[in-house]
Amino acid sequence: MAVLAGRETPVASSEGPLLHRRRLGAELRRLRGDRTLEEVAEATLISTSKLSRLENGQGVPLPRDIRDLVTFYELDPPSADRLRRWASAGRSQAWWREYTDALPAGADTYVDYESGASTIRSFAAAVVPPLLQTEAYALELYKVLPAVKSDDSARRLLEVRARRQQLLVKSDDAPQLIFLLDEAVLRRPVGPPDAFREQLDHLQVVSRQRNVSLRVVPFASGPHPGMLGLFTILHYADDRDRDVVAAESHTGERFLEQPSNVLQYLRIFDAITRKALDHDESRALIADINSPKGMP
Template identity: 40%
Template sequence: MTTRQSPTVRRRRLGAELRKRRENAGITLEFVADRMECSQSKISRIETGHSSVTSRDVRDMLTIYGTPAEEVDVLVEIAKEARQKGWWHPYSSVLVGAYVGLEAAASSIRAYEQQVVPGLLQTAEYAEAMIRGAQPDWTDEDVMNRVRVRMARQSLLTRQDDAIRFQVVLDESVLSRPVGGDKVMRDQLRLLAEAASWQNVTISVLPFESGSHAGMDGTFAILEFAEQDDSNVVYAENATGGLFLEKNDELQKYARIFENVQRAALSPEESAELIAQLAEEPLWKSRPRGFESI
């Protein structure tokens, strides 16, 4: 497998390496900040991967930690890679958080979706309708830039040599809400039915009759990385953009939740059959109260 590069992941790895060396040297954040003549929060953000760092700062920090010269050179090179701009950088004004950068380097993703089709499987028309509904104050330019990013992300599933492995459990409500109207949603369902046949994609539907289940607390994605030095991460989505979780107990908790919702869902074969059926006989067409006019 070809390992995809991402400055977001490089920044995260660099921060982890810097933190490990500081702790091994028995040095506090306060001491480093004092020597570097900066705030403790700056050092903390560098170590958590939330801020980029210059090659000079990396050298200075590693000198404080007594790091051997050959290791310094390796980490400085990672710092240079971490400061490069990802393909999504021109659209940073409409992106929240670091998810796209992490996704770009992931080798596999396991996700549970409650309300919407995941971005990696959306049609452009569905994406536009969804974004306009969620962000009514955005300009047309902002909306279309977000759609462009979403369409570009989908190459992760279709690349010939290093496509990611994508497993997703969709609550049946995702298939039942006509986002964008009848035609847009039918086209979206047809794309899902097609994607279900791709070797690297597994789609499972969690039916209404399953009742209460392990994923009722919300949507999430588990991102896994091929390189051993890059730890897995959970992205738990919320209205402000989402929360990244990296601790082992958090990763294990969400892995169990995914296994449980996948177990409660229809099989991939049954799910593909249901999706294809709903594309022809959608639930919103069978409801009363004027839904036939959609």
């Protein structure tokens, strides 16, 4: 057990089933090569629609399907074992599934993507990103978010947020976290003054963690291409995993996986980065805003 942002939480499990299904799908596409889905379906007695879903990381891989595919592709024992491991993990239930009823649309899918990322780049234009939020700050946001309909939903969302933070910020194999915050994030008071000061203090503490980079885009830098809202780019160390962009909206997360879309957002992120203060300047600005003269 460990304490993070005022709450004691258990360490969360690691990668979700979606990532393993995607890896399995990428490998099945590679193994099929120039063969058609119909050829593989005829030989394995697996329907073409199911094969297509498996190759796209959408289907639930059954043991007999993997057995028949291993036989058809004549895989050596290490390759066969790898497919079986991915298939088994793809059938598992992630810890966040018990919170699905409380999560906004698309949030469970986002947590699944997040769970296996090696680098997470996030830009925030209006509010502190969830991985950096204190409990008090998050509770104030839940009061105005239309997706949070009850106190019980808010409590369950706090549990998800705390477990995500524990896994991503405190674990030994935590990913690299790169945050760009527009100055508006630091200037907009959320909750009572003491709670907002606590949030700004927390940003200072987290910014010094070995795997965290936190930089502020000041008002003085003028307009930039991130002004339309919050987005996150999730990068994976395994070449089988396609990078993903998650763009947040009032109706839930929108996920972009096409390489051209990911590249476009990487360029946007780089353009915003060029407008940002360096790490020391960013901490100095946060401290200045959090001082008596800087608080509204």
